[in-house]
Amino acid sequence: MTTARNLLVITMDRAGDYPVRPGELSLALAGAELIDLFTSGAVEFREDRIVPDAHPPVADELLETAHASLHRVEPYESIGDWLWRRGEALAGAYVAAFEAEGLLTRQRHRGHPFQAGDLVLADSADRQRARDLWSSADPVLTTLADTVGVRSERAHDASAMADDTVALILATVSDAMLELEAERQRRDIEQQAFDNVWRGPAG
Known part of the structure; x- marks a missing residue:
């Protein structure tokens, strides 16, 4: 499986303990794709610019x-x-692909056998491979998961990443997460100000 697919498995596997927002996951999946494109020789880099291979x-x-x-x-x-x-809506694209491939199933509600419930991971070899990577504290997978808020019980050091380009991609993903959170906070403040204007003075 690709790094992005492994990341989706881990985030869904651990969603009960570490719920993940779609925006953060989409950015991390895009970063995972870029790492795989680089490691497979499909792209190279000129500083932080992505140069595609044929x-x-x-x-x-x-x-x-x-x-x-x-x-x-x-x-x-x-x-x-x-x-x-x-990363625009990329998490949804991966979930749809997983469902189409039979890697996700609909959990049935108790007492309502004909009512489809939430999507859950099916038992599969792909799921087990992702779990094995997670258990081994694979540095790329654990670092990407950490950026979306999924913590590993095993320590990993992102600064010790062997490849400088991979480390640069991971650092840029982390920066994007901070930008996303800052944008959310800005919008919340603007919405609160708007609500206060329309609410008017008390009394």
Whole structure:
């Protein structure tokens, strides 16, 4: 499985303890895709600019879609811009793909056998492989999971990442998370101010 698929498995597996917001997950999935594109030789980098190779990555429909959507004109796209563009609703695309592939099932409500419930992970070899990576404290997977709020019981050191480019991608994902939270706070403040104007003075 790809890093993005492993990340979705882990976040869904641990959703009861660590609920994840779709926005954060989408950004992290885009980062995971970029790491796989790099490690497969499908892209290279000029500082923080993504330079696509002519060869597509290993067979995975979502990763091929990611590769096909890369900007191919200089000065190319920055990692940060890619995360925001590719990450738009990406979590939903991965969930839909999992469901289509039978990796997710609908949990039936007790007492309502014909009423479909929440989507849950089906038992599969893919799920077990992701769990094995998680148990081994794979540094890329655990760092990406950490950015969306899913904590590993085993310590990992993101600063000790062997590849500088992978470390740069992970750092940019982390920065994007901070930007997303700052934007949410700004919107909340604006909404509160708007509500106060329309509510008017008490009495």
